Amino acid sequence: MNSRIQKHLDNVFSGFEDTQRLRDFKEEVAANLAEKIADLQASGLDEDAAFREAIATLGDIRAAYAQGEDESHPRPVPKNPKKRKDSFNPVAGMSFDPFAKKRRREEDAGLAWGILLSGLAVYLYFGFSNIAGGFGSWWLVTLFFYGVYVLLRGGLGCGTLLIATAVLIYTGTKRWFLMLLGITGIVMVITSLVKKWRER
Amino acid sequence: MSHIIAPVMALKPSISSDIIRGHIDAIVLALLSKEDMYGYQICKTIYQKSQQLYELKEATLYSSLRRLEAQDLITSYWGDEVQGSRRKYYRITPQGREAYEKCKADWEFAKKVIDMLI
Numbered sequence: 001m002n003s004r005i006q007k008h009l010d011n012v013f014s015g016f017e018d019t020q021r022l023r024d025f026k027e028e029v030a031a032n033l034a035e036k037i038a039d040l041q042a043s044g045l046d047e048d049a050a051f052r053e054a055i056a057t058l059g060d061i062r063a064a065y066a067q068g069e070d071e072s073h074p075r076p077v078p079k080n081p082k083k084r085k086d087s088f089n090p091v092a093g094m095s096f097d098p099f100a101k102k103r104r105r106e107e108d109a110g111l112a113w114g115i116l117l118s119g120l121a122v123y124l125y126f127g128f129s130n131i132a133g134g135f136g137s138w139w140l141v142t143l144f145f146y147g148v149y150v151l152l153r154g155g156l157g158c159g160t161l162l163i164a165t166a167v168l169i170y171t172g173t174k175r176w177f178l179m180l181l182g183i184t185g186i187v188m189v190i191t192s193l194v195k196k197w198r199e200r
Numbered sequence: 201m202s203h204i205i206a207p208v209m210a211l212k213p214s215i216s217s218d219i220i221r222g223h224i225d226a227i228v229l230a231l232l233s234k235e236d237m238y239g240y241q242i243c244k245t246i247y248q249k250s251q252q253l254y255e256l257k258e259a260t261l262y263s264s265l266r267r268l269e270a271q272d273l274i275t276s277y278w279g280d281e282v283q284g285s286r287r288k289y290y291r292i293t294p295q296g297r298e299a300y301e302k303c304k305a306d307w308e309f310a311k312k313v314i315d316m317l318i
Contacts, residue, residue, distance in 0.1 A: 002285065024288075025262075031285040032240035032258060039244075059259025067263050 001037060001047065005030045008055060012062060025065050033058070143169075160184065220254060224264045225273075226303035229292060232274060233300055238287040239265070265290060273299050 009026045016022055033054055040050035147162030164184065220227075231242055239261055246256050268274045273296035279287040292300070 027285060028239060028288040029258070029262070031287045032238065032243075034285060035240050036258075057255075057257060059257030061259045061262060064259040064262035064266065067266055 001051070002030070002034060004051060005033050005037075013065070016062075016065070022065070029058075029061060217254075221260070223303075223307065224256070224260065225268055226300065226307065228261070228264050228268060229273065229296055229300040229303065232290055232292040233297060236289045236291045238279065238289050242290075268296070271299075272296075 006026075009030060013022060013026065036054045037047075037050045040053055041047060045053060143162055144166035147159050147164075147166060150159035150162060227246065228242060231237060231245055237245070239258060243256050243258060243261055246254060265274065265276075269276060269290075272293055274290045274292055276288050276290050279289050281287055
């Protein structure tokens with residue numbers, strides 16, 4: 001019977017973080033349940049009926065446990081097991097490819113950052129006019145309009161970045177724009193960090 | 201919403217369980233002022249002392265105990281049962297006794313006034 005109670009309680013609290021407090025609470029509830037079941041059996045119920053009756057009249061012990069959690073800790077621990085905890089990524093949710101499925105968005109955002117960073121590295125290494133002049137400017141126009149397209153599809157962050165990159169490359173060595181881009185980037189990263197923090 | 205409704209006590213005749221539930225902390229303090237008790241013992245005693253009119257669900261009791269403990273009105277300790285699982289006992293603190301006296305005075309006053317009005 002004790003293992004059946006234990007199994008039931010493990011099941012009830014399966015979504016909760018395994019802490020000493022939870023183990024203590026389960027032990028307390030289990031001891032009380034065992035005695036209640038014994039009393040019910042003494043009043044004439046068979047073992048199975050006594051178990052089911054004791055569980056049915058227990059009430060919402062999850063809420064009772066979570067309530068104490070609120071008081072002893074600033075943040076409640078119960079976590080939704082269905083909600084996947086995303087790994088840390090400041091650009092999560094920024095869609096690079098507008099047709100990508102939602103779950104691919106993080107990878108896409110990472111891809112966008114990768115392209116931008118390597119582009120920047122190439123630019124810094126070879127110097128600017130060589131690249132832009134050498135390849136012609138058709139791909140800048142393409143990059144610009146792709147940025148507009150992504151922006152319109154809701155990929156605000158990536159769209160802005162793509163447009164900004166195109167304009168940056170086009171305007172060449174204009175420092176004011178470089179600064180603007182830098183500030184935009186920092187604001188974006190801070191915004192996504194704040195958002196991430198709040199979601200936790 | 202269900203978790204708010206769920207702990208409603210199985211109450212026999214038509215006494216509003218809400219009125220009693222509002223005094224659960226005082227009832228628990230009243231019992232603990234006599235002796236240290238563990239959870240199921242408190243539920244059972246309430247059932248017996250109310251002459252089977254009032255049955256407190258364990259979950260409601262656990263909520264009350266956590267609340268009282270957070271306010272330092274009670275403390276808890278593990279019993280030294282040799283066989284079976286350990287029981288968690290609750291003991292009233294001096295602040296708990298004070299709070300209980302105040303609850304009792306408040307209740308006496310409310311009872312007097314309501315008796316005059318209803």
